[in-house]
Amino acid sequence: MDQPGSPQEPQQAHGHDGLPGCHRHPDRPTGIRCTRCDRPICPECMISASVGFQCPECVRTGGGSGPAPQASAPRTIAGGTLTADPRLITKILLGLNVAVFVAVLVAQQAGTDLVNRLDLIGLAIDPSRYQLVGVAHGEWYRLLTAVFLHQQIAHIAFNLLSLWWLGPPLEAALGRLRFTALYLLSGLGGSALSFLMAAQNQPSLGASGAIFGLLGATAVLMRRLRYDMKPVLILLALNLAFTFLWPNIAWQAHVGGLVVGAAVAFGMVHAPRDRRTLVHVGTCVVALLAIVAVVWVRTLQLVG
Structure with a gap:
């Protein structure tokens, strides 16, 4: 050090x-x-x-x-408490992703299809149970569980490396509670846009939406601190190009996470000092309500 x-x-x-x-x-x-x-x-x-x-x-x-x-x-720049370990929440998120990945592997060995029970899907018939499944069927938990779900080693490795690179600076700058809210809302934002725009029976999974939210938040923070924006803008452009050019990628999750992450981070780092807590809570509540509204509208489209 x-x-x-x-x-x-x-x-x-x-x-x-x-x-x-x-x-x-x-x-x-x-x-x-x-x-x-x-x-x-x-x-x-x-x-x-x-x-x-x-x-x-x-x-x-x-x-x-x-x-x-x-x-x-x-206090941090966003008003969070300064901590001795600015990587604690990042480590916990890494651990949760790995734990779910291991659980999926163990379930496969035991003959249980855990992926189909936790991934993001709008509305479909599960042939193993001969019943409707999906977010529109009331399984809203899939919006969150899909954020921690991976099947392929390359997929989880890329997402966790990105989390380890982007997470600690943001956690140090925002504080633990705000960083946790940023990550979860970004992941939910990605899930919501996927639910809204993808085919109703098209499954998706992975932490990419949350990772893109951290990338958007990093750009907002660097702008706030008047850092050189070229590196993060180049990284963002490359990731977006990869998102739209590579096949079988849920671009909706990436874009949804990016938009929500950038919006939440903007509210956190630009809040007036005397109304900081109010603005932070309000920003997170507005983001959550927008996510709920998107999910509700899509649900009505599928089952209404």
């Missing part, structure tokens, strides 16, 4: 577009500075104060020269 520097250390070398590197993570260019010592700080290091942001050293010691605002309890 990088060791923090002292308040008297020289300014870090400039990064992309002339932005200085974080004094604790020199490879991360940032446009934000500590209001006490004026050193550059990245999203993982910044802590909300009554005015602006402060670095961890100044919060711990009250250091810095001259008068400075009194620091509040350590």
Whole structure:
């Protein structure tokens, strides 16, 4: 782990577009500075104060020269509590995906078709049970279980590598509760759009909708912090091209997750400080209500 520097250390070398590197993570260019010592700080290091942001050293010691605002309890850029392990929720999500994948393999060995009971499907007849199944039949849980469901090793490996890459910076910047809400709403948003636009008996599964939500949230956060947007925009363009050009990919889940993730993240990182909690809760509630409305409309189309 990088060791923090002292308040008297020289300014870090400039990064992309002339932005200085974080004094604790020199490879991360940032446009934000500590209001006490004026050193550059990245999203993982910044802590909300009554005015602006402060670095961890100044919060711990009250250091810095001259008068400075009194620091509040350590908070992330979105108002979440600063934690010792900014990867905890990411690790839990990784574990849940792996656990469901293992459960699917064990069920297959036991002769149980767990995939068909958990994947996303609008409305179909299950030949093994000779009955209607699907979200429109009342099995709304499929909108969520499908987000944690994978069948192929390559599929789960790609999604989990993406989660491990995108998750920790967002979790550090948003806080655990907000990051969890972002991930779940993105996954549900992808499921909802798939339910709305895909054929009623076309199954889909995977964490891709949630991953695209994290990618959209990353773009929003980088824009908020005035980072160089080129890398994330190139990555987003490549993933969208892959989504629409590669066969047998549920592009609806990718687009739905991307839109919901970007919208939720925008509400989280742009909320006014004095109404932050209200705006965050309102943003998540609006996103959830929009998802429910889409599912309700599609259900009426299929069974109404």
